[in-house]
Amino acid sequence: MLLVIEKVFTSEEAHGFRQQLADSAWVDGRLSAGSQAASVKTNQHLDDRIDLARDIGDAILQRLNTHPQFVSAALPNRILSPKFNRYTGGGQYGAHIDSSIMGLPGGGQIRTDLSATLFLSDVSDYEGGELVIDTRFGTQEVKLAAGDLVLYPSTSLHCVNPVLSGARICSVFWIQSLIRDNQQREILYDLDQSVQSITLDKGPDDEDVNRLTGIYHNLMRCWAST
Ligand code: NI
Numbered sequence: 472m473l474l475v476i477e478k479v480f481t482s483e484e485a486h487g488f489r490q491q492l493a494d495s496a497w498v499d500g501r502l503s504a505g506s507q508a509a510s511v512k513t514n515q516h517l518d519d520r521i522d523l524a525r526d527i528g529d530a531i532l533q534r535l536n537t538h539p540q541f542v543s544a545a546l547p548n549r550i551l552s553p554k555f556n557r558y559t560g561g562g563q564y565g566a567h568i569d570s571s572i573m574g575l576p577g578g579g580q581i582r583t584d585l586s587a588t589l590f591l592s593d594v595s596d597y598e599g600g601e602l603v604i605d606t607r608f609g610t611q612e613v614k615l616a617a618g619d620l621v622l623y624p625s626t627s628l629h630c631v632n633p634v635l636s637g638a639r640i641c642s643v644f645w646i647q648s649l650i651r652d653n654q655q656r657e658i659l660y661d662l663d664q665s666v667q668s669i670t671l672d673k674g675p676d677d678e679d680v681n682r683l684t685g686i687y688h689n690l691m692r693c694w695a696s697t
Contacts, residue, residue: 472544472623472624472653472656472657472660473604473606473611473613473621473622473623473627474544474621474622474623475613475615475619475620475621475622476538476540476541476544476619476620476621476622477615477616477618477619478618478619479531479534479535479538479541479589479618479619479620480534480589480617480618481618482593482616482617482618484618485590485591485592485593485617485618486593486617488527488530488591489591489592489617489640491523491527492517492523492527492555492557492591492640495517495521495523495524496517496518496521497515497516497517497557498515498516498517498518499515499516500512500513500514500515500516500556500564501513511563511564511565511566511567511630512564512565512567513561513562513563513564514556514557514558514562514563514564514631515556515557515558515559515562516554516555516556516557517554517555517556517557519552519553519554519555519576520576524552524553524554524555525552527553527555527642528552528553528554528642528644531553531589531642531644532550532552532553535547535550539667541620541622543660543663543664543667544622544656544660545585545587545622545646545648545656546648546649546650546656546659546691546695547646547647547648547649548646548647548648548649548696548697549575549581549646549647550644550645550646550647551573551575551581551583551644551645551646552576552644553589553642553643553644554642554643554644555591555640555641555642555643556640556641556642556643557638557639557640558597558600558631558633558634558638558639559597559634559637559638559639560634561633561634561635562633562634562639563630563631563632563633563634564630564631565630566628566629566630567628567629567630568625568626568627568628568629569583569586569625569645570583571583571625573645581645581646581647582647582651583625583645583646583647584624584625584645584646584647584648584650584651584653584656585622585623585624585625585645585646585648586622586623586624586625586627586629586643586644586645586646587620587621587622587623587643587644587645587646588602588613588620588621588641588642588643589618589619589620589641589642589643589644590614590615590616590617590618590619590620590621590641591617591618591640591641591642592617592637592638592639592640592641593616593617594614594615594616594617596637596638596639597634597635597636597637597638597639598634598635598636598637599632599633599634599635599636600614600631600632600633600634600639601613601614601631601632602614602621602629602630602631603629603630603631603632604621604623604627604628604629605627605628605629606623606627612632622646624653625645626653649691649695649696649697650691650694650695651696652694655690655694658690659687659690659691659694662683662686662687662690663687665683666680666683666684666687669683
């Protein structure tokens with residue numbers, strides 16, 4: 472499932488992040504790519520140990536941890552600290568699949584089940600730069616407003632088209648989900664969205680709402696790993 476979550480941040484908030492990031496020390500993005508990806512990557516990234524990257528990364532994680540749609544769709548177990556990248560002057564990222572295992576800053580590793588891109592630039596800030604994702608239903612091009620986020624399975628082949636003019640600044644991060652299997656996670660997301668909608672209609676004490684909520688948790692119990 473490819474899911475767009477709009478307005479995780481307002482365009483003003485995204486603009487604020489973008490301004491803070493503009494004067495930072497961007498470095499060659501190939502330094503952060505796996506061996507398969509390094510040969511196809513011509514962008515810049517921010518050293519994620521600097522305070523600014525940590526501060527904005529924390530603000531992103533804080534927002535997402537309390538975002539009902541994100542939590543429902545990702546069912547996060549662990550999230551890798553957000554990284555920041557910038558594409559200018561023809562910069563692109565050719566077709567690749569993200570590394571399956573990534574190291575956590577304080578030690579330890581996560582399995583990447585879901586990849587996320589949070590767009591910080593406005594659509595009008597740059598030409599090109601679409602995130603192109605192969606899905607079971609064909610190729611999808613994603614280019615979102617500042618503050619919007621796309622979530623997709625890390626098993627997907629994807630690329631970033633060349634940025635022909637302007638600058639495309641995004642944050643990218645990876646999630647190890649409580650539910651490893653993409654199909655099971657999608658079923659839980661659909662069920663949760665339906666339960667929430669029925670709850671609005673019938674109220675939280677309705678017998679069917681209670682039964683469906685129980686089914687949701689029992690499926691979670693069957694499928695989750697922590
Ligand atoms: Ni990637």
